[in-house]
Amino acid sequence: MTGRVDSTLSKGLSVIEALAAADKGIGVSELARNLNLTKSNTFRLLQTLIIHGYVKQDQNKQYSATMKAWKIGQMIMEKLDLPRLSISQMQYLSSITGEAVYLSVLDGLSTLYIEKVESTKAIRTYTPKGGNAPIHCVATGKALLAFNYDTLREKLIGNLGSYTDKTITTIEALDVEVDNIRERGVAIDLGEYRAEVLSIAAPVFSSNNEAIASIGISAPAINLSEEDIEKIIHTVKQAAQSLSSTLKDI
Structure with missing residues (x-):
C-alpha cells in the first residue's frame, strides 16, 4: 500500500531538484512555470528553502541550489x-x-x-x-x-x-x-x-x-x-x- 504523500514537501523537493539540474540561476516566474506551480507558492517554497540553507538568491533575484544537499549526500x-x-x-x-x-x-x-x-x-x-x-x-x-x-x-x-x-x-x-x-x-x-x-x-x-x-x-x-x-x-x-x-x- 502506498503511503500518503505530503504535497508541500514534494513541491519543495522538486524545487531543489530543478535548481540543482539548472546550469545557472533561475527566476521565480520561470521556475514556477517549469514546475507547473503558482508563482506565490513557488516564492514561499524558495523562502523556506533559503532559511534552511538549501537555496540561495543572487543580486539579480536568481535562485540556485547550495551545496547543502550535496553535503547530506x-x-x-x-x-x-x-x-x-x-x-x-x-x-x-x-x-x-x-x-x-x-x-x-x-x-x-x-x-x-x-x-x-x-x-x-x-x-x-x-x-x-x-x-x-x-x-x-x-x-x-x-x-x-x-x-x-x-x-x-x-x-x-x-x-x-x-x-x-x-x-x-x-x-x-x-x-x-x-x-x-x-x-x-x-x-x-x-x-x-x-x-x-x-x-x-x-x-x-x-x-x-x-x-x-x-x-x-x-x-x-x-x-x-x-x-x-x-x-x-x-x-x-x-x-x-x-x-x-x-x-x-x-
Whole structure:
C-alpha cells in the first residue's frame, strides 16, 4: 500500500531538484512555470528553502541550489563501505588483466586510492593504497573529473601541473578530453603522469547518478599492446557498470 504523500514537501523537493539540474540561476516566474506551480507558492517554497540553507538568491533575484544537499549526500555515502562493495569487481578485473586494480574517490583536485588489488605480473606499477595522484592526468582521476566537471573546471584553471610531455596543461585541451571521456564512458592515461605507465578507468555512479568513485587498472606500458588496451577498456567499463548497479540497489 502506498503511503500518503505530503504535497508541500514534494513541491519543495522538486524545487531543489530543478535548481540543482539548472546550469545557472533561475527566476521565480520561470521556475514556477517549469514546475507547473503558482508563482506565490513557488516564492514561499524558495523562502523556506533559503532559511534552511538549501537555496540561495543572487543580486539579480536568481535562485540556485547550495551545496547543502550535496553535503547530506556525502554524509550518506561515507557510511557506505565502498571497498567492501567493490572488491568482487576489482578481483574480477585483476583476474582478467593481471594488472594492479584501483578504486578511487575525489580528494580535492586529486584522486585518492581507497582500495587496491596488487598486480600478479613480474613487471608492475606501484602506487600504494591511500596514495594520491593529480586528477587531470591519471585515468581514475579523469573518470571522476569528467562527470564532476561543472564543479571542478574553474578550480583547475591555473592548476594543471605538467608531469610528462603528454600531460594536459591547458583548460581548453582538458575540455576536449572531458567531452571524449563522457562520450566513450572511460578514461585513458597514456603516460600523462608517469611516462611509462598506462591506466584505464571508468566512473562508478550512485543511486542518484552521481560519479562518486572510479575503478580501473594501472600497468607498465611494456605490458600492454593496442589490442590489450581495447579489451581492457571493455572489461573496465563492465566492472564499473556492475558496481554502479550494486550501489543503485542499496
